[in-house]
Amino acid sequence: MFNRILVANRGEIAVRIIRACRELGVKTVAVYSDVDAHSLHVQLADEAICIGPAAAGDSYLKIANIISAAEVADVEAIHPGYGFLSENAHFVQICEGCNITFIGPSAENIQSMGDKSVARETMRKLGVPTVPGSKSVARTQEEALEAARIAGYPVLIKASAGGGGKGMRIAHNDVSLSQGFLMASAEAERAFGNSAVYVEKYIENARHVEIQILADHYGNVVALGERDCSIQRRHQKLLEETPCPVLDSGQRRKMIKAAKCAAESIGYRNAGTIEFLLDARGDFYFMEMNTRVQVEHPVTEVATGTDIVKEQIKIAAGQKLAFDQKQVRQQGHVIEWRVNAEDPFNNFSPSPGRIEWVHFPGGPGVRIDSHIYSGYDVCPYYDSMLAKIIVNGADREEAVSRMARALDEFMIEGVKTTVPLGQFIMRDELFRQGTYHTAFLDNLLKDDSFAANQRT
Numbered sequence: 001m002f003n004r005i006l007v008a009n010r011g012e013i014a015v016r017i018i019r020a021c022r023e024l025g026v027k028t029v030a031v032y033s034d035v036d037a038h039s040l041h042v043q044l045a046d047e048a049i050c051i052g053p054a055a056a057g058d059s060y061l062k063i064a065n066i067i068s069a070a071e072v073a074d075v076e077a078i079h080p081g082y083g084f085l086s087e088n089a090h091f092v093q094i095c096e097g098c099n100i101t102f103i104g105p106s107a108e109n110i111q112s113m114g115d116k117s118v119a120r121e122t123m124r125k126l127g128v129p130t131v132p133g134s135k136s137v138a139r140t141q142e143e144a145l146e147a148a149r150i151a152g153y154p155v156l157i158k159a160s161a162g163g164g165g166k167g168m169r170i171a172h173n174d175v176s177l178s179q180g181f182l183m184a185s186a187e188a189e190r191a192f193g194n195s196a197v198y199v200e201k202y203i204e205n206a207r208h209v210e211i212q213i214l215a216d217h218y219g220n221v222v223a224l225g226e227r228d229c230s231i232q233r234r235h236q237k238l239l240e241e242t243p244c245p246v247l248d249s250g251q252r253r254k255m256i257k258a259a260k261c262a263a264e265s266i267g268y269r270n271a272g273t274i275e276f277l278l279d280a281r282g283d284f285y286f287m288e289m290n291t292r293v294q295v296e297h298p299v300t301e302v303a304t305g306t307d308i309v310k311e312q313i314k315i316a317a318g319q320k321l322a323f324d325q326k327q328v329r330q331q332g333h334v335i336e337w338r339v340n341a342e343d344p345f346n347n348f349s350p351s352p353g354r355i356e357w358v359h360f361p362g363g364p365g366v367r368i369d370s371h372i373y374s375g376y377d378v379c380p381y382y383d384s385m386l387a388k389i390i391v392n393g394a395d396r397e398e399a400v401s402r403m404a405r406a407l408d409e410f411m412i413e414g415v416k417t418t419v420p421l422g423q424f425i426m427r428d429e430l431f432r433q434g435t436y437h438t439a440f441l442d443n444l445l446k447d448d449s450f451a452a453n454q455r456t
């Protein structure tokens with residue numbers, strides 16, 4: 001096991017990694033930008049090193065600064081968390097070149113799954129169900145039109161270097177596809193330095209269901225169940241739950257089998273998530289693979305009693321998985337709500353500022369993962385997530401009522417948050433029935449019932 005790990009991240013995930021390290025008896029080194037000097041992860045770590053100014057490009061994304069901190073602190077490993085450098089294959093190679101273990105997959109795993117059209121083609125060749133569309137990159141408008149003719153409209157044009165919905169465009173006919181192809185390519189070039197795009201049939205009324213994978217260095221792959229992440233705003237997840245309310249045991253078995261086959265076939269290592277689209281008929285299709293621990297990992301931790309971050313560290317230290325698929329048990333129903341410093345009544349505009357006072361919910365079945373405290377200054381430089389409320393109940397009904405209670409108990413003064421939206425969703429009939437899909441939140445916000453409800 002490592003003696004000392006550098007946590008190359010900030011906020012709640014940095015706190016989460018430090019907690020796992022402390023329980024493993026591993027010393028921790030925090031890195032922070034100057035505006036994060038009073039952050040919780042800096043206070044909890046055994047050592048802390050300032051790596052630059054607020055701008056992520058000059059601090060948390062600055063490979064030279066992070067590697068320098070790792071050398072000065074003499075760490076054996078780096079945990080990247082999510083975001084920042086967590087899916088940067090070049091960073092993995094530099095860590096390896098400096099004889100520092102990267103706690104995550106190999107550079108090859110990241111490279112192959114980072115190009116979404118290559119990932120899609122790899123899965124198709126493995127027999128994993130993929131959305132009908134272009135076999136690989138659509139290099140010309142003609143190739144895009146041909147793919148759309150095979151798939152049938154409407155189609156989505158997706159950026160190979162994108163992912164997470166970035167650069168995604170919908171097209172309903174040849175004219176909009178031709179124009180969309182040129183615009184999506186130009187946008188992808190601007191955003192990612194890579195203009196490659198591909199075409200997929202748009203699966204209407206789909207759900208976003210993902211499978212959590214753990215894989216050690218000895219070929220053992222275990223799936224820890226699914227997470228339904230269909231409630232998103234502009235491709236930012238807000239709510240995740242397990243089990244998926246509409247997945248039956250047969251579909252679950254097939255989805256897990258496909259995810260494990262994919263991970264085994266590419267020689268995947270460490271924690272990863274395979275995202276699927278589940279259509280209204282119950283068929284599912286590979287969407288993309290995330291080669292990092294995800295924000296929503298606690299949903300699976302609570303449902304299965306696994307510590308995913310500890311498993312990551314143990315795998316990276318060369319340990320075999322201590323359990324196999326037969327030992328994985330899912331217990332009850334788990335829901336997570338992301339509390340972001342955004343004003344849901346003002347188009348989710350960011351709401352940085354001083355947290356005058358915060359009181360977290362508690363009681364049976366409530367977990368809070370957060371880095372904030374009364375007096376903490378929420379800065380505008382990084383993502384807006386303040387806390388995750390994770391609740392579990394014996395069944396979905398209890399989990400929903402518990403989340404409603406936890407949201408009512410969550411009190412915060414000084415910044416606006418997404419708590420009121422969570423309260424509204426917990427009372428929404430479609431959500432309570434569990435029959436929502438990816439358009440749920442956009443529809444909810446469109447029909448103004450949320451804003452009207454809040455005006456009363």
Ligand code: MV4
Binds near residue numbers: 200201203235277
């Ligand atoms: C799709 C899709 C339907 N059909 N692809 C890709 C990135 C991820 N964040 C969402 N993605 C989707 N890809 C095909 N072929 C539906 C989604 C999707 C979604 C799309 C629009 C608005 C909200 C969404 C929430 C989850 C999934």
